[in-house]
Amino acid sequence: MQEDQMLAFKAQRQRDKRIAQFKRNLLILAVIAIILPTLLCIYLFFKVNSLEDKLAALYKEGTAAVSQKRTDDNTVYASQDLKPDEVNAVENPSLNEQKTLNQETTGVQTPETNDSKKEKKIVYLTFDDGPSSNTKNILKVLKEHNVKATFFVVGNKYNSEEFEAMYKQIVEEGHTIGMHSYSHQYSTIYQSLDAFKEDLNLLQDYLNKTIGMSPAIYRFPGGSSNKVSDTKMEVFINYLKEKNLTYFDWNVSSGDAAGQNLSVEEIVNNTMEGVSKNQTSVVLMHDSEHLDSTVEALGKIIEQLKEQGIEILPIDQKTTPVQQLKAK
Ligand SMILES: [Zn+2]
Structure with missing residues (x-):
């Protein structure tokens, strides 16, 4: 036990x-x-x-x-002997051969160095798709703030005298005019090189007739890196190069495009946030009849840019293009 x-x-x-x-x-x-x-x-x-x-x-x-990045060094711009009201118009020299060309002083850009960070920041405000019933309002805000901008215009959508006067007013008030296709119909202009040429010719002829000159800068509808073109964008890029036309994309989008329906505050914030990341910003905005928010945001954007000591300039022959897609 x-x-x-x-x-x-x-x-x-x-x-x-x-x-x-x-x-x-x-x-x-x-x-x-x-x-x-x-x-x-x-x-x-x-x-x-x-x-x-x-x-x-x-x-x-x-x-x-x-x-x-610069466009091809062979890009030649019209020189300084323009009439005062055309100084910012960046004319196409091939269509204005009587004007003296001076590539040495205008076509060469001093490369940015590390010191450039201490230099003044620059913003180019650009408005696509105009003229519209809002052009006058945009011009008014720009005038009130004594700021010059760049308008990438399309053809006269309504074939009206009222709109015809808008192109003239843009130039007369010292802003730069660039081209943004005549029809702005992706399906038409990007169909083939011939279709693109035809559309470009239409706009050049129209502008020559209306404002007496043809701009040297172009913005592709949808940008150079758009995904809607059936034809390779390089085909059009090379054609513009042949024609001594420089295309500008943007590196800051305000987000004001019609479909997005952003508030004024969102447009301002998008723009300011984008600008804060660059030494030089090309800001995409729109001149469109439905976009009163753009007009309202514009004044606030200009005020904030000025408060930050940022310089606002129109695109001219010395401006380094921002290009999303480069032709090889
Ligand atoms: Zn557009």
Whole structure:
């Protein structure tokens, strides 16, 4: 009987031992399960931080590279002997051969250096798709703030005298006029090179007739990197190059386009946030009858840019083009 008790006691002690051992193992496992993820978190935190820094540095380099890119050096611009009201009009020299050309003083850009970060920031405000019933309002805001901008215009949509006067007013008030196709119908102009040429000729003829000159700058409807063209955009880019026309995309989008229905505040914020990332910004806005929000946002944008000491300029022959897609 005593032997039985002894055996039971022994068995009990061994069980206790095993339980204690099991508890110890469980504790060690728990500690490992807590410490390992914690260490991993700390490691990842520092890793993400350093990657973010690297990304920011790369982004800065990238934007600088975009703004440093120049079109072909053979691009020749009209020189300074323009009439005062045409100074900002960036005329096409091939259509104005009587004007003296001076590539040395106007076609060559000083490359940006690291010091440029300390230089004044520049913003080019650009308005696509006009003239419209809002052109007068946009011009009024620009005048009130003594700011010159750039209008990439289309053909006279309504074939009316009232709209015809708008092209003239844009030029007379010292703004730059660029081309944005005659019809603005993607399906037509991007159908083939011939269709593109025909559309361009229409706009050039119309502008020659209306404002007495043909602009040297062009903005592709949808931008050079649009995904709607059936024809390779390089075909059109090369054609513009042949014609000594420089195309401008944008590196800041205000987001004011008709379908997006952004509030005035959102348009202002988009623009200011975009501008904060670049030394030189080309801001995409629209001159369209339904976009009263653009007009309202414009005044606020100009005020904020001025508060930050940013210079607002119209595109001219010295402006480095921002181009999303480059022809090879
Ligand atoms: Zn457009």
